[in-house]
Amino acid sequence: MTYPSQPVRVLASAALVFLGGCESTAPTLICSQAGCSSQLSVSLQDQPTGAYRVEVQAPGISQAVDCPDATRCARDLFFLNVTAEVVTVIVTTERGTVRHVVRPTYVSVRPNGPNCTPECWHGRVRVPIPA
Numbered sequence: 001m002t003y004p005s006q007p008v009r010v011l012a013s014a015a016l017v018f019l020g021g022c023e024s025t026a027p028t029l030i031c032s033q034a035g036c037s038s039q040l041s042v043s044l045q046d047q048p049t050g051a052y053r054v055e056v057q058a059p060g061i062s063q064a065v066d067c068p069d070a071t072r073c074a075r076d077l078f079f080l081n082v083t084a085e086v087v088t089v090i091v092t093t094e095r096g097t098v099r100h101v102v103r104p105t106y107v108s109v110r111p112n113g114p115n116c117t118p119e120c121w122h123g124r125v126r127v128p129i130p131a
Contacts, residue, residue, distance in 0.1 A: 029113075029115055029116065030113075031112040031113055031115075031116030031117070032111075032112045032113070032116075033112065034111040034112050035111070035118060036109055036110075036120035037081065037120055038080070038082070038083045038120045039078050039079060039080050039081070039082060039120075039122055039123070040056060040078070040079045040082035040087065040104055040122075040123045040124070040125070041076055041077070041078050041079075041122070041123065041124040041125070042054055042076070042077045042078075042079065042089055042125055042126075042127060043075060043076045043077075043124065043125070043126040043127070044075045044076075044077075044128075044129055045126055045127065045128045045129065047070055047075050048067075048070045048091075048094075048129050049070055049093075050069075050070060050093065050094045051066075051067060051068050051069065051070070051093075052067050052070060052091065052092060052093040052129070053065070053066050053067070053090075053091075053092040054077050054089065054090070054091050054092075055088075055089070055090040055092075056079045056082055056087050056088070056089055056090075057090070058082065058084030058086065058088070059084065061081075061082055061084060061087075063080075063082065065077045065079075082123070083106060083121045083123065084104075085103060086101060087101075087102050087103075087104060088101050089102055089125065091127060091128075091129050091130065093129055093130050095129075095130040095131065097130060098128065098129070100125075100128075102125045104123030104124065104125050105123060105124075106121040106122060106123040107121070107122055107123075108121060109122050
């Protein structure tokens with residue numbers, strides 16, 4: 001009977017030690033607990049002067065933001081839980097009212113990591129104000 005040489009026995013022993021530490025289970029997924037809300041951001045191309053109102057409408061959705069003084073309001077307005085494929089945005093200023101039918105593009109947001117919940121959807125549109 002022949003036995004493997006000393007270097008072969010050492011390599012075989014090292015391989016057993018190395019492979020013995022391997023497991024076939026997936027790594028533990030660690031997620032934080034941050035929350036999020038789906039939303040649509042409506043950005044006005046120009047800042048209105050005076051008071052204005054921005055409304056979003058879609059099937060089952062009607063939300064509005066009233067701004068009594070344009071110097072105190074942002075040009076980017078957020079509408080929670082709006083993820084409709086087609087949205088009507090109505091902008092009313094002292095100069096009149098305009099309606100825009102838009103198709104927002106939404107991106108997935110996962111604040112706790114790519115494989116963690118929750119998953120929210122954020123969309124953004126930019127619309128002109130009445131001229």
